[in-house]
Amino acid sequence: MSSIRQIISIGELARRADCKPETVRYYERIGLLRDALRTEGGQRRYGEDAVRRLTFIRHARDFGFSVEAVRELLAMSDQPDMPCQEVDAIARHHLEKVESHLQRLSALRDELQRMITQCAGGKVENCRIIEVISDHQLCISENAHGGSRLAQGVPSVD
Amino acid sequence: MSSIRQIISIGELARRADCKPETVRYYERIGLLRDALRTEGGQRRYGEDAVRRLTFIRHARDFGFSVEAVRELLAMSDQPDMPCQEVDAIARHHLEKVESHLQRLSALRDELQRMITQCAGGKVENCRIIEVISDHQLCISENAHGGSRLAQGVPSVD
DNA sequence: CTAAACCTTGTAGCAACTACAGCTTCAAGT
DNA sequence: ACTTGAAGCTGTAGTTGCTACAAGGTTTAG
Structure with a gap:
């Protein structure tokens, strides 16, 4: 030590x-x-x-x-004597964010999987992926967890 | 139209x-x-x-x-006549990223939940949160999905 | 006709690094 | 001891994807 x-x-x-x-x-x-x-x-x-x-x-x-x-x-x-309420608060706050991200990401995963199974090598014209992105239903689930502006807060996964 | x-x-x-x-x-x-x-x-x-x-x-x-x-x-x-293989490839690539993010995020959620239940209002000295972050086991699951550099690619959830 | 609401360009700022350029220092081999 | 090449130094600029001004010009409703 x-x-x-x-x-x-x-x-x-x-x-x-x-x-x-x-x-x-x-x-x-x-x-x-x-x-x-x-x-x-x-x-x-x-x-x-x-x-x-x-x-x-x-x-x-x-x-x-x-x-x-x-x-x-x-x-x-750095101050081990202080009560850890604050640490707890930070963690709780963080957990909320993580859970909403998880919801959005798993909705996205489902969409992507759907996209891939449905896009069976045709032409772009008939490609479900473009379509799904264009009018995706995720908007509903986005609004389901609070309703406020979270559109910018999504993890970038390029 | x-x-x-x-x-x-x-x-x-x-x-x-x-x-x-x-x-x-x-x-x-x-x-x-x-x-x-x-x-x-x-x-x-x-x-x-x-x-x-x-x-x-x-x-x-x-x-x-x-x-x-x-x-x-x-x-x-913009070119609806081309085959949608590429669209498919982008979506597949994307799906991989999303899935690894999901894994990491859900591991994080579990840790945060564990942190919160175990940090029962003591002092920082005994706080599991700091401990869990310090030597978290997530590193193992990080390496499990490919082993390459992904550390920078995690969603920011501040 | 006036005033509020909207629009314009250009520039600077944000997070959280990352990448240079041009130089200095260190460590290892001979 | 000397050389050489890797690694380190500072400082600045670039990255991504916006966001926020400032200082003005335009539109539109009353």
Whole structure:
């Protein structure tokens, strides 16, 4: 817990947390990671604590937490004495979003599957996919989970 | 099908396709919508064809298709004689992405639910949420669906 | 005819990175 | 000890898909 040796380069750190050095520098710049110790030549050196912190950040980001949410989570975990109500609140809020995304995504999956089975190698003229997108019924299920503007909030899956 | 009267203003068009005038102008600029006819004073005027096209674009975007994918779909639907193999391919490719996102998101939902039930108002020190994020097992399921770099591709749910 | 509501262009901003360019430093081999 | 090549440095600009101004011009309803 206390024997932190700063021996890891930024590239090694990035590799261990499955991201890129640029991302590490970016996180430092925006204050998610503390300023690293430097070698005489000015290169960053990290310890295991940084690996843990960065891994936490990457996991939280992968989970879909925004950078600001991650910042809050980190601030909280930096003060282990505070009650975790807030952490709970963030998680609950997040769960709601995740569940509505899940609904929309699974509706989309069903449509795509329907598209693919129905588009049996004809011409575009008769292609159900274009049709399904044009007047898709998903709008109904979109409105079913709250009615407000969520059109922009869908995961991009290019 | 052929009686197109250019009577709709950009605001009206945007309202009908559930987006904003800025978005319409943006789509025009990047070439998803054709240049609109103008009034003497220089304002854009549209017909029902534009409503359909824009609605298609918005739906496709809501479905999670990238702008480039939408561009391809539009190009295809503009040539109804071509075989729809390509449309099919795009949809299949898309389906894969959607399914992996679904897996990740539902794993996340389970974790969040677990977090919330286990974080029963204690202190951050004992908070399972931080812990779960720190060394979550989702990494395993991440690797299960292909093993390649998908970490960046997760929906943001802030 | 006037005033509100709408439209115009152009530019800048947002998140969350990512990618350069042009240079310096480090580590490993000889 | 010296060289070489990979990796690191800073700073800036690009990415995607919009969104938000500012500073004016046009339309339309009363």
